[in-house]
Amino acid sequence: MTAVTVSEPAAPVPPVASAGAAERGRLPWKDWLIGLVLPLALALGWELAVARGWGNGRLLPPPSRILATLWGLWRSGDLIVHVLATLGRVAAGFFFGVLAGTLLGALTGYLTGARRLLDPTLQALRAIPSIAWVPLFILWFGIFETSKVILIAVGVFFPIYLALSGAILGVDRKLVEVGRVFRLSGWELVWRILLPATLPAYVLALRAGLGLGWMFVVAAEFMGASEGLGFLLVDGQMTGQPQSILASILAFAVLGKLTDGLLAALSRPLLRWQDSFKPEG
Amino acid sequence: MLLVDSLSKRYPNGHLALDRIGLEVAPGEILGVVGGSGCGKSTLLRLLSGLEVPTSGTVTLNGQPVRGPRGEIGVVFQEPRLMPWLSIRDNVGFGIRHLPKAERRSRTDEALTRVGLIDFAGAWPRELSGGMAQRAALARALVGRPSVLLLDEPFSALDALTRCDLQDHLLDLWAYDRPTLVLVTHDIEEALVLSDRVVVMQPRPGRILTVATPPLPRPRDRSDPLFEEWKRRLLGELGRASRHRTDGDEAFPAAAI
Ligand SMILES: Nc1ncnc2c1ncn2[C@@H]1O[C@H](COP(=O)(O)OP(=O)(O)O)[C@@H](O)[C@H]1O
Numbered sequence: 302m303t304a305v306t307v308s309e310p311a312a313p314v315p316p317v318a319s320a321g322a323a324e325r326g327r328l329p330w331k332d333w334l335i336g337l338v339l340p341l342a343l344a345l346g347w348e349l350a351v352a353r354g355w356g357n358g359r360l361l362p363p364p365s366r367i368l369a370t371l372w373g374l375w376r377s378g379d380l381i382v383h384v385l386a387t388l389g390r391v392a393a394g395f396f397f398g399v400l401a402g403t404l405l406g407a408l409t410g411y412l413t414g415a416r417r418l419l420d421p422t423l424q425a426l427r428a429i430p431s432i433a434w435v436p437l438f439i440l441w442f443g444i445f446e447t448s449k450v451i452l453i454a455v456g457v458f459f460p461i462y463l464a465l466s467g468a469i470l471g472v473d474r475k476l477v478e479v480g481r482v483f484r485l486s487g488w489e490l491v492w493r494i495l496l497p498a499t500l501p502a503y504v505l506a507l508r509a510g511l512g513l514g515w516m517f518v519v520a521a522e523f524m525g526a527s528e529g530l531g532f533l534l535v536d537g538q539m540t541g542q543p544q545s546i547l548a549s550i551l552a553f554a555v556l557g558k559l560t561d562g563l564l565a566a567l568s569r570p571l572l573r574w575q576d577s578f579k580p581e582g
Numbered sequence: 583m584l585l586v587d588s589l590s591k592r593y594p595n596g597h598l599a600l601d602r603i604g605l606e607v608a609p610g611e612i613l614g615v616v617g618g619s620g621c622g623k624s625t626l627l628r629l630l631s632g633l634e635v636p637t638s639g640t641v642t643l644n645g646q647p648v649r650g651p652r653g654e655i656g657v658v659f660q661e662p663r664l665m666p667w668l669s670i671r672d673n674v675g676f677g678i679r680h681l682p683k684a685e686r687r688s689r690t691d692e693a694l695t696r697v698g699l700i701d702f703a704g705a706w707p708r709e710l711s712g713g714m715a716q717r718a719a720l721a722r723a724l725v726g727r728p729s730v731l732l733l734d735e736p737f738s739a740l741d742a743l744t745r746c747d748l749q750d751h752l753l754d755l756w757a758y759d760r761p762t763l764v765l766v767t768h769d770i771e772e773a774l775v776l777s778d779r780v781v782v783m784q785p786r787p788g789r790i791l792t793v794a795t796p797p798l799p800r801p802r803d804r805s806d807p808l809f810e811e812w813k814r815r816l817l818g819e820l821g822r823a824s825r826h827r828t829d830g831d832e833a834f835p836a837a838a839i
């Protein structure tokens with residue numbers, strides 16, 4: 302047989318060196334700067350207004366005073382204590398929530414029997430606003446770390462559970478059939494098809510779960526804590542110091558964005574194959 | 583030898599998709615299967631591949647019954663069905679994942695070279711055109727050197743130019759180790775360009791109406807008057823198949839032309 306010659310008319314694809322390597326989904330730094338214009342202008346405007354006496358800075362302190370408060374907390378070492386306390390609770394709650402959500406989501410997605418048995422109950426539990434559990438958790442576990450971590454874990458659990466079990470059910474039947482043609486074993490099917498196919502939805506769910514974790518840590522720290530950014534919020538209210546509240550809010554914003562960006566950055570190399578939506582850090 | 587004996591398939595909803603199909607396909611033969619949509623072509627192919635179990639009757643390959651997917655039987659679907667998370671090279675290597683790494687690599691690259699995609703080995707499936715993706719699917723099916731390759735309307739989603747190109751290309755690939763090909767298509771011209779024999783099927787229930795053995799020299803020339811003549815003849819058979827209704831258990835010996 303002669304060598305095969307192939308003539309694909311006008312191949313619409315770049316050669317392989319650049320194919321697949323193109324990094325996408327990142328904002329160029331100019332767009333970044335443009336996004337900063339509005340918040341900076343508002344901050345500067347308010348600073349100026351308070352300095353000139355046009356506005357009253359007592360209830361809404363100017364940025365300089367918020368930053369000074371943060372700086373003071375940093376100097377005294379309190380900021381680190383609060384940040385670490387909150388971060389630790391979110392991390393522990395996120396860990397257990399992800400663990401349970403992943404196990405149960407995978408189980409109910411993969412096994413019809415497990416789905417019939419567990420899903421109705423879990424769906425019913427989901428209908429309960431998680432904060433409603435707080436009194437019960439406090440009765441059972443006291444007001445210390447355990448009940449806080451459990452509350453956060455409950456908040457993290459549901460998006461992970463729902464997304465994973467739904468994603469497994471939604472895996473393209475046609476690809477599973479390719480797996481059958483090549484006689485994949487049950488574990489190979491999970492590892493080679495179900496896992497990569499559900500990864501995009503899973504990563505999005507992790508990020509949604511983390512967001513909820515940050516939300517619930519505030520609620521958890523409201524229910525009584527001697528340290529943590531949520532405690533700082535309550536303390537600022539009690540002592541009438543809005544700059545302390547705003548400093549805490551600022552710290553929440555920075556930490557939330559940083560941890561979400563970390564998750565996005567860690568998952569990005571695994572999702573480069575994706576054609577459709579692009580996870581954004 | 584691929585042997586189909588009195589093969590029937592009734593779906594759970596009661597629909598009789600295939601009714602007592604009998605076929606013998608010689609090693610290395612290219613068998614075309616044509617028929618209107620809904621006459622059971624895909625069902626037949628899925629039974630041959632072991633993806634579906636028959637209601638009655640048997641499929642045997644070289645004396646062994648086919649009861650599930652087997653390594654000697656390759657399948658190409660209408661869509662490429664590449665794993666979007668694997669590079670083209672890993673997609674093709676998927677077919678021989680149990681081989682040692684070095685051998686897998688050399689055989690994968692050989693298959694990619696044959697289908698003309700070696701320069702795209704590192705690309706993602708989404709970066710390929712429809713024709714290229716289908717060639718990758720061909721490479722994936724052939725890299726394990728199956729003795730039977732089943733193709734279910736593999737080129738029907740492609741534009742006419744790419745389709746002709748891939749038909750010729752399939753023959754080139756076939757020539758390397760001459761597997762048995764069973765090619766389902768609704769395109770008579772495609773069946774005539776490729777097949778040694780052409781099976782015409784009729785619907786409700788799915789049966790074989792005619793088995794034609796067009797005596798056309800290879801390589802086949804689409805503008806040859808004899809080719810045209812056979813095209814007309816098979817079109818007539820297809821028309822007959824769509825008008826045809828058989829009921830009950832009446833005898834239905836497949837005609838040969
Ligand atoms: N899974 C199924 N369940 C019920 N009926 C089916 C199923 N698959 C196919 N059929 C029916 O069987 C008949 C043959 O289908 P198919 O083999 O796909 O035909 P073709 O490939 O020739 O178009 C059709 O009438 C179709 O509706």
Ligand SMILES: [Mg+2]
Pocket residue numbers: 623624625
């Ligand atoms: Mg079909």
